Amino acid sequence: MTNTRTVELEGHIIDSGMMQQAFGIVMDMGGEFDVEQFDVGKQKDKTSYCRMAVTADDEKKLQEILHELHQIGANLTDPVDAHVEPSPADQVVPIGFYSTTNHPTEVRYDGEWLSVEDIEMDCAIVVDPDAEDGPRAYTKVLNSVDEGDLIVTDEAGIRVKPPERPRDSSGPFGFMQGGVSSERPSESLIGEVADALRETKEEGGNVLVVAGPALIHSGGGDALAELIREGYIDMISAGNGFATHDIERGLYGTSLGMDMETMEHPRKGHKHHIYTISEVIRAGGIEAAVEEGLIKEGVMYECVKNDVSYVLAGSIRDDGPLPDTITDAIEAQNAIREQAHKADMVLMLSTLLHSVAVGNCLPSTAKTVCVDINPATVTQLLDRGSSQAIGMVTDIGTFVPTLAEKVLEGSDE
Amino acid sequence: MTNTRTVELEGHIIDSGMMQQAFGIVMDMGGEFDVEQFDVGKQKDKTSYCRMAVTADDEKKLQEILHELHQIGANLTDPVDAHVEPSPADQVVPIGFYSTTNHPTEVRYDGEWLSVEDIEMDCAIVVDPDAEDGPRAYTKVLNSVDEGDLIVTDEAGIRVKPPERPRDSSGPFGFMQGGVSSERPSESLIGEVADALRETKEEGGNVLVVAGPALIHSGGGDALAELIREGYIDMISAGNGFATHDIERGLYGTSLGMDMETMEHPRKGHKHHIYTISEVIRAGGIEAAVEEGLIKEGVMYECVKNDVSYVLAGSIRDDGPLPDTITDAIEAQNAIREQAHKADMVLMLSTLLHSVAVGNCLPSTAKTVCVDINPATVTQLLDRGSSQAIGMVTDIGTFVPTLAEKVLEGSDE
Amino acid sequence: MTNTRTVELEGHIIDSGMMQQAFGIVMDMGGEFDVEQFDVGKQKDKTSYCRMAVTADDEKKLQEILHELHQIGANLTDPVDAHVEPSPADQVVPIGFYSTTNHPTEVRYDGEWLSVEDIEMDCAIVVDPDAEDGPRAYTKVLNSVDEGDLIVTDEAGIRVKPPERPRDSSGPFGFMQGGVSSERPSESLIGEVADALRETKEEGGNVLVVAGPALIHSGGGDALAELIREGYIDMISAGNGFATHDIERGLYGTSLGMDMETMEHPRKGHKHHIYTISEVIRAGGIEAAVEEGLIKEGVMYECVKNDVSYVLAGSIRDDGPLPDTITDAIEAQNAIREQAHKADMVLMLSTLLHSVAVGNCLPSTAKTVCVDINPATVTQLLDRGSSQAIGMVTDIGTFVPTLAEKVLEGSDE
C-alpha cells in the first residue's frame, strides 16, 4: 500500500515524448502504473493531462522510479512542501539531496511555488527563506555549497517543466534530436543558422561563441573577427590555445608554425607559439597588448575593441599560459557559468572541452548550434538535451566564412 | 471537406512512440489533427486506441501526410480494398505505387486481409489473385517486377504493424534505439550477446554472420571458425576479400602480407593475396580446394566441412575474384535476400557494405547485433529500425574471441 | 655465398626516402647489407647512386628481401633478362609470378628494356614477344590472364622507378604524404585545388571525378553540374545511388526524401527514390530520359549534354538499379580501369568504395585529391601511394560549391 504514489503530467505530453518516457521508465525499472485519468488534447493547441498511480515492490525502488519520472516532468500530485535539510558541511550535501535537471523548475516552500533561479543540471537547490523580497530558491554547484545551506531533498514539492515540442514545424532546430547526420545540404543549413543568429540579435538577445583552436588553424579566424566587429557576437568562451593561435596568426601569419596564406613550411616547432605568449606577458595581457599596438588584428583584437567579453579557461594542455587565462578550474567554471546564464543563443565551434563546460551550465531552453568535423563530438553535445539544437558535422574552416557571408548579406535586406 | 481522412492506431502506441510520431508528422507537414476517440491502456498490458481525423489544405498534402502516418502504423479506418494496378512494363511501377516498410504488413484484397509475404523495405507489393491456395500478396524489388504484375498503389486498404516496445525491460537489445555509445561495460555486453546467440540456437533459430575482412586482419578468424565448427553459425554473408584473407592466412600465415603471429614485415605487397586467388581458381573453387587439401583451416574451411552456406558477394574493389564470388550485384542481392529471410539472428561484424545489403532485406522483427570500431557505421546500421538491436563500438579482434569464449563456456552449463 | 645479391638505387634516393626504406627493409627482415659504392648528390639537382650487396641466411629469405627492395626501386644489378613462364590456365598465374607496383616499370626482354604499359598495382606482367611493332610488356589483372600468356616471374630483369620528391617545395600536393590533418586553412587549400584543376585543363589533361551520393545529399550537386557545364570535368565515376539521388533531386526536389531547399520533412520513405529509377527504366536509360525531357537538370543531365562519359558501377546496396548501371563487378572494373588510365587528375569526393576501385587502377604518377568528412577514409585513400596527393577532411557540401566558385573566378584572370 505504501509503495504507491501518484504523479501527473500536463502539457503537450504525447508529442513531446513525456508520456512515452514515463511509461518506459516505469516498465524498465520494474514498476507498475495505473492511469487514473487521461485527457488527450484533441487538437494540436490543446494540452493533454495524465494522472497515474505508480507502484513498486519496495519503497527504495519506488523512490528510484519517482526520481526518474520527476526528471522528465512527471510531478507528484501531493501538494506538499519540499523537504529541506541544512548542509552538514561546506561542499557536502545532505543524504537524498535533489539533483537538478536543466529544465525550468519550481519548488514549493511554505505553500508557495518558487521558481528556481539559474537552473542548470546536476546542482543542488538551496532555499533561502529570509531573502529580502521573500523566499527564494536557486541552484548551487557542489563546490559552492556552504554549511547550513537549506538544501532540497527528495522529489516531493518540486515541479519540473521539460520543454515542449513547438506547435509548428521546428525547422532546422530539431526538438530534442539526439542524432545527427552529415547528409544534409550544408549551405542551406548554414543559411538557417545565419537567420537564427540575426533574429536573436534583432530581438535583443545575447550570442555566445564557444571556440576551439581548430577554428584558427582551419582559417575561420577572419570571418569570426568580422562577425564580432559587426556586432553579432556578445561573448566568447575559449581557451588559452585559441587566443594564442589567434594572436600568433596576427603577429607572424602562422598558426602552430604553418603559414596561413601559403600553407608552406608546416614544421613542428612551436617557437612562435611560445614567443607570442611571452610577448603578451611582457605587455601585461591581451588588452594591454592591443593598446600598445602589439596585437593589431584577429578575434581577440576585435573582442577588446568592441567590448566583447571573453573567458579564457585554462587546461593542463596549455603552453604558457597567457596572463588572461583563468588557470583555476573552479574559477573558470564560475566565469563560464556567468556567460552561459546570459546567453540566448550559443554557437559551439569545434571544441568538445569548452562546449561541454558551457553546456553544463545552460538551461534546456537555450538555442544551441554545435559544429564539429567529428560526428561523435556533435552527438555528445546534442545529447545534453537542449530543446532547440542544430548539430552539423562540417568543416569549421568553411562553416565560419560561409556563416559570416550569409549573416552579413542578410543584414542588408 | 474532402481533404480530411480518418486514421486509427492501436496497440502499445504511447510507449512504442507511435502517438508521438503521429502527432509530430501531422504538425511537421503542416496538417491538423482532431482526436475523435482516445482510450488509454490503463496498465502496462492494456493496449491503447486512437482514432483521429487528419486534415490538410489540399489533397496532395493530405496524401503525403497519410503516406508518412501509414509508415508508422496509423492506418486508414475506411474498410476498403487496396488499389492495384498492373505494372506497365518490366521493372516499372505504376504511378503512386505503395513502397513497403520493413514492418509486418497486411493488404485488403476482395474484402480479406492478406499478410504480405517476405516483407522488406522499399519494395512494391504484388497481389496474385489466382494463386493456388487463394489470393496472395508478396513483395517484389524493382528489378524483378514483371509487366502486368498487379501492384498495390496508394495507402488505402493496407495495415502496417510496427513492432511494439516489449512489456518488460528489454535488456541489452534496445527498442528502436538509434544512438549508440562506446561507454558501456564491454565484457558484460558481449556476455549478453553470447546468451542471445545460445538461446536462438536452442530455440532452433538460424544465425547469420555478416563479416568483413577486418575480422581476419584483426585476428578474429580462429574464433569465428570455432563457432562454426561448434554449430552456432548457420550462414555466412561476406565478400571476396573476406574469403581470400581467410584462405591466405591458412596458406601463408599472413593476411594482406602481414604475418599474423609475429606481426612482422607488414609490407605492402599483395603477392600472397593474388596468388591465393590464383591457386583457388586452379583448384576449381573453395570447396574443391578444401577437398584437394589446399585449404586446411579457417572460416571457409569450416563452412565447407560443416555445411554452412556462404554467399560471397562481389564488389568493384575485389582482386581476382575467387570463383565462388557472385560478381553480378543483382544475383548477389538475390542470394543475400534468401539468407536474410531465413535468419532469426544476425551478427554484423565490421562491414558496412555487406551489412547494409543484408539489412535492406531484413524485416524489423529480426534480432540484430552490429559491431564495428567506427561509431558512424554502427549508428547507420541501427538506424534501419530493427526492433531488437544491439550496437557495439568495439574491436572486432577482441570481440569475436571473447564472444566465442563466452558462448562455449555457457554451453557447458 | 650464394645468398647474396647486389642491388642498386639511383636518383634522388635520399630525400625521396628510398635509401631509408632500403636499409629498413633489410634490417626488418633479418638480412645484412654491405654498401659497395655510394655517391651522394652534392646539390639538390644532382642525383645519388648506391650499390650494395644484400645477404640473408637462406635463399628464400633473400628472395623475400629482394622482392621488397624491388618494390621501392632497388633493382638487381645483373643485366639479365626477366624470367617469363606461360600461364598454366585461364586466370591462373605461375608460381613466383611478379606482382606489380603502381610505379613506372621496365622489363628486360631479349636484351632490351621494355616499358610496361598501363602500369597499375597488383597485376601480372605479360610479355608479348610477337607484337606487331616488336616485343611489348603490359599489365593484366588476374581475371583476364589467359592460358599460355607469358608471365614475368621473379624480380630479375625488372626495373621499378618510384616517383621522386620534386626539387622544389611541393605545395599542397604532399610528396608521399600518408597522414592528413583537418587543421589546415580550408579555403586556401581549396584554392590550391582549384588552381591545379585549371592548370590540368589548360595543359590539355583529363579530369576524372569520383563521386558518392553524399555529394548530392549535402547540396553539392549544382556546383558539380556547373563545373561539368563549364568544361572542367571529363569523366565521372560513380554508382547507381549517386545518379539516382541526382535525378530524384531534379524530378522532385528531394534527395532520399528530404526537400533540398526547405530541409523539411526528412522522412524515411524512399518512394521518390524507387519511382525515379522506375521512370528512367521506362524511358530506357539516362540518355533517353534526358532526350524525352524527363531529366532537365543536374549532374547526369550535364554529363549527357556535354558528352562527359560516366561509369555507374553497381553494388549490392543498390535499389533498382538504373539501366545504365553496370551490375557485374568485373565489367564495371574494366570500365573504371579505362577511365583511370586516361585521367591526369582525379578528384575523389566522399565515396570510399568507388575511390578505392579507381585508386587500384591509377599509376603512382596521377595527381589525386581526396575529400571526405571521415579522416579514416582520407588516410586510407592517400595510403595508396600517389606521389602527388592532397587529402582534405572537410564537408563535401561546402567543398564543391567553394571549389566551383574558385575555379570559375580564376578562369576570368
Added chain:
Amino acid sequence: MTNTRTVELEGHIIDSGMMQQAFGIVMDMGGEFDVEQFDVGKQKDKTSYCRMAVTADDEKKLQEILHELHQIGANLTDPVDAHVEPSPADQVVPIGFYSTTNHPTEVRYDGEWLSVEDIEMDCAIVVDPDAEDGPRAYTKVLNSVDEGDLIVTDEAGIRVKPPERPRDSSGPFGFMQGGVSSERPSESLIGEVADALRETKEEGGNVLVVAGPALIHSGGGDALAELIREGYIDMISAGNGFATHDIERGLYGTSLGMDMETMEHPRKGHKHHIYTISEVIRAGGIEAAVEEGLIKEGVMYECVKNDVSYVLAGSIRDDGPLPDTITDAIEAQNAIREQAHKADMVLMLSTLLHSVAVGNCLPSTAKTVCVDINPATVTQLLDRGSSQAIGMVTDIGTFVPTLAEKVLEGSDE
C-alpha cells in the same frame, strides 16, 4: 657569403630518416645545400656522417632553415659556445630564445658540452653557471622563467640527438611511426604490450598509467585495479571524472548511473555521481575515505593501499571536484611533469586531454602505448614523436582485462 653555415649529422642518419628530412627542409624552405663530406655506414652497425653547407638568400631565411635542421639533429659545426641572454622579466623569454625538442640535447657553455636536464619539448633552456657542482643546463617552461635566468638563444652551441632506428626489427614498437591501423591482430598485439610491461618492471622501470573515465564505464576498472595490486603500475595520471566514476562504482555499483552488472537503467541522472563526491569531501579526501572504510574497492582504493602515487588534474568539465583534484592547471602540470620525468613506460588509456598533457612532458626516449577507440586520438598522440610507440585503435573495455590476463599469466612463466 655570410648567408652560409655548415652543419653536420652523425649516426644512423640514413635509416633513421634524418638525411631525408634534412634535404627536405632545405628544399622546402627555399635554400640550397652543398654536401662537403659524406661517409656512408657500409654495414648496419656502422654510422654515417654528413657535413654540408647550407645557403639561403638572406640571413633571416638561413636562420629559419637552421632552426628546423637543428630540431632533427643537424648541428652547426662551429665549436662555439651557446649564446645566453638574461630573461627580461618573469615568464618572458629573450628575443630568439631557443625552444627545445623532446630529444636528448647538449649545450656548449664555456667550452664544455652540458647535457640538458629534464628535456621536454617547447621549453627554454636555462644555464646556471654557478651551480654547486659546476655549470648546469636545464629546461624551464615559460611560466617558471624568472627574471634574470640565463636563457639560451639562437641554435649555435647546441646539439640535438634524435633517437635512431634500432638496429634490429623493432617489433610492435614502431620507430617514429606516425600512422596507426585498426587492422592488426589485436590479441597478439596486446600480448606484446604485456611483454613490454613485464620487462619494464623486471628491469626496475616505472610504469605510468594515464586513464580516462571511459576505462571505468566500459568495464576495465577491475582489471586495472588488479594490475595495481599485483605491482605492475607505479603511477596513475587521471582526472576528477576518472576517480569519481571509479569510487561511484564501488559505492553504488553504477557508473554515470548505469548498473555495471545488469547494464539496466541507463538513466541520465548524475545523482550518484554528485553524492559520491560529496561523501568523499565529507570524509576529507580519498585516502581518508579509504581509511574510514567508505571506499572498499577499485582503482583509487588500490592506489591508496599499494602506495601508488596518483595525480588528479582538474578540468572545466568537472563536477565537484573531489578534494584530491588539483584545480589549478599550472600546479597540475607540475605534478604531471614530475610523474612523466620518472616514467620509463607510459600507457595512455582512452583520454586525449590527460595523454597530451603527459606527452608534452615526455622525452622522445620514453616507451609509449596509446589506446583509444577513436583513431584520430591515437594518431594525434603518436604524432608527438616518441621513438618507441605502439598505437592501438581498440576497445578499452576489452583491452585492459585482456592485458591484465596476459601480464599475470606471463608472470608465472
